[in-house]
Amino acid sequence: MxxxxxxxxxxxxxxxxxxxxxxxxxxxxxxxxxxxxxxxxxxxRSDLPGLAADGQEELRARGELLLGRFAPASESHLEAVARRAAAVRRPAPDA
Missing domain, CATH: 1.20.5 (Single alpha-helices involved in coiled-coils or other helix-helix interfaces)
Incomplete structure (x- = not known):
């Protein structure tokens, strides 16, 4: 062809x-x-260790942002404590 x-x-x-x-x-x-x-x-470069540390921190921060964007958000610790406290305070419904 x-x-x-x-x-x-x-x-x-x-x-x-x-x-x-x-x-x-x-x-x-x-x-x-x-x-x-x-x-x-x-x-x-003479500042190679510092540059490598900066690069590692940059990658960690990027990974944290990416996971925060796509991973399901976990419930805040204080919210969980407040829900448990509210559940304990509620009177049991009469049957």
Missing amino acids: AAQDSAGARTDRGVEAIQLVAGAVDLGLEQAEGLLRRMRGLLG
């Missing part, structure tokens, strides 16, 4: 698929190269 490219020439679908995969690989390698460059710069 053949398709036409922007110049009007017919190209094979297999060649097109290979070109797409090669483009995706090139993009991934470019991103990995940038990451390695940033990591090399990061390892040369």
Whole structure:
């Protein structure tokens, strides 16, 4: 099966698929190269332990926010105590 490219020439679908995969690989390698460059710069910093601690705190805070957004909210301790106290004070209904 053949398709036409922007110049009007017919190209094979297999060649097109290979070109797409090669483009995706090139993009991934470019991103990995940038990451390695940033990591090399990061390892040369003198405040690396403090930076790591800040990163850990940031991740913990993000996790707390995410769980607060999606996890069911737990009942407040004082609300639970107040409900128990109210239940104890209520007189039993006469049958």
